Amino acid sequence: MTNEALQAYLHEHIPLSRAMGVQVVASSVDAVTLGAPLAPNINHRDTVFGGSASAVATLAAWSLLHVRLSAEGLPSRLVIQRNSMDYLHPVAGDFTATASLEGDWAAFTRMLARKGVARIAVRSQVDHAGEMAGAFRGEFVAFGGERE
Amino acid sequence: MTNEALQAYLHEHIPLSRAMGVQVVASSVDAVTLGAPLAPNINHRDTVFGGSASAVATLAAWSLLHVRLSAEGLPSRLVIQRNSMDYLHPVAGDFTATASLEGDWAAFTRMLARKGVARIAVRSQVDHAGEMAGAFRGEFVAFGGERE
Numbered sequence: 001m002t003n004e005a006l007q008a009y010l011h012e013h014i015p016l017s018r019a020m021g022v023q024v025v026a027s028s029v030d031a032v033t034l035g036a037p038l039a040p041n042i043n044h045r046d047t048v049f050g051g052s053a054s055a056v057a058t059l060a061a062w063s064l065l066h067v068r069l070s071a072e073g074l075p076s077r078l079v080i081q082r083n084s085m086d087y088l089h090p091v092a093g094d095f096t097a098t099a100s101l102e103g104d105w106a107a108f109t110r111m112l113a114r115k116g117v118a119r120i121a122v123r124s125q126v127d128h129a130g131e132m133a134g135a136f137r138g139e140f141v142a143f144g145g146e147r148e
Numbered sequence: 149m150t151n152e153a154l155q156a157y158l159h160e161h162i163p164l165s166r167a168m169g170v171q172v173v174a175s176s177v178d179a180v181t182l183g184a185p186l187a188p189n190i191n192h193r194d195t196v197f198g199g200s201a202s203a204v205a206t207l208a209a210w211s212l213l214h215v216r217l218s219a220e221g222l223p224s225r226l227v228i229q230r231n232s233m234d235y236l237h238p239v240a241g242d243f244t245a246t247a248s249l250e251g252d253w254a255a256f257t258r259m260l261a262r263k264g265v266a267r268i269a270v271r272s273q274v275d276h277a278g279e280m281a282g283a284f285r286g287e288f289v290a291f292g293g294e295r296e
Contacts, residue, residue, distance in 0.1 A: 040164065049206075
């Protein structure tokens with residue numbers, strides 16, 4: 001899946017991604033980086049609203065699972081069950097969220113194929129001006145996974 | 149602070165609140181309820197994007213602290229340190245987030261007055277069609293608190 005295709009998918013199906021100005025910076029089966037500008041995500045302190053940072057981190061995490069499941073021909077319905085977010089520094093400008101897998105992918109896909117349902121965790125790191133500004137962790141459930 | 153004043157403040161200073169269609173349903177020093185429609189917050193499954201639900205819950209929690217600190221003449225700078233969100237059910241329509249205090253308000257304001265910095269936790273419950281759909285918990289730090 002190209003960056004352009006992923007971005008078009010997000011903007012079409014999750015309109016808040018467009019409202020937040022989300023751009024796909026990089027995407028592969030190992031990591032997805034989304035970028036967003038300050039302006040549409042600003043708060044009353046002229047820094048990024050925490051809810052925006054967490055939402056972009058959520059999108060990055062979801063996108064990574066979507067990209068990887070699609071690449072492996074395992075289309076699934078993904079549902080977020082839980083997430084946490086630590087805010088380390090105020091973000092006074094454009095930012096990125098980079099998602100990477102925390103869980104065991106082989107065990108996840110094995111369970112998905114066998115049971116039709118499996119859980120996996122994804123971490124997203126929020127960066128601003130070369131510094132880590134936030135740490136997101138999301139737990140997702142996938143349903144389906146019939147190999148195409 | 150009236151519902152209208154709080155809503156105007158949110159829409160002016162946190163533009164994502166306007167993009168998400170956030171309305172102040174009720175606000176007092178004990179609880180703040182924000183509402184949001186499905187359309188601007190929809191995902192690829194025609195339910196509410198988790199990042200939107202969490203962001204509205206964050207706004208409700210922040211608003212409750214803002215309303216209560218303002219009512220007590222303790223203007224403060226509020227920073228979110230951490231949050232978690234449990235997604236219990238998909239939200240297939242308009243939803244609300246209702247924030248209430250978890251922490252000890254008296255201890256919080258005493259510490260804020262004495263040290264100029266204090267921490268408190270707030271819970272927000274996300275509801276849809278009369279059912280609890282999500283549970284948010286945020287930890288905030290307040291700075292300042294010089295009595296006006």
